[in-house]
Amino acid sequence: MSHHSSLTAVSDAPQTDDRAPRPLPDRWTRPYRLGPWRVAVAALALMLASYLMIAALxxxxxxxxxxxxxWLVLAVVVIAASLRLLRMGVWVSGKGLRQTGFFFTVTVPWRQVVAVRTAQQPVKVLGLPRTVQGQALLITRRGGEQLRPLxxxxxxxxxxxxxxxxxxxxAIxxxxxEPR
Structure with missing residues (x-):
């Protein structure tokens, strides 16, 4: 089946709920929308980068x-950091699960994922050192190793x-x- 016809098949499928249709299995997607805090920080950083470029000019x-x-190099670094901030999170595809942090990316094939569950535990507030009691999505790999709760x-x-x-x-x- 061609790539185009599989897109048509997905869009023509009857929707049983109000969620968006599943993306193609070979495409990485974030199964949630970016939050306002992440978008606000990235927008402020990009605004700072524009001022840095004006200073360079x-x-x-x-x-x-x-x-x-x-100033130009500093602006480019701020832009790259902003884009990386927007990429952070959990991504899924038919291939597996990808956890993207600011300085790392871990990709785990679905056959290596043993458990995905939520748990009450101390969590960081906005990634800062302060912790509070909250919920975290815990992903356990084969062998018992857990990924960081991003x-x-x-x-x-x-x-x-x-x-x-x-x-x-x-959703995750x-x-x-989902059977594969």
């Missing part, structure tokens, strides 16, 4: 190429949106239990 206009290059009800995607955390956790659990 002013330095270049003043014939200070060293200063201009410094998905919590107090992270940048779900702080103040407990219902959205529950929906995201349920559904992907994990």
């Amino acid at each position: 002013l330095m270049a206009a003043a014939s200070n190429s060293g200063g201009a290059m410094t 998905l919590t009800d107090h992270n940048a995607d779900f702080l103040g949106r407990v219902e959205s955390f529950d929906v995201a956790a349920d 659990e559904a992907w994990a239990t």
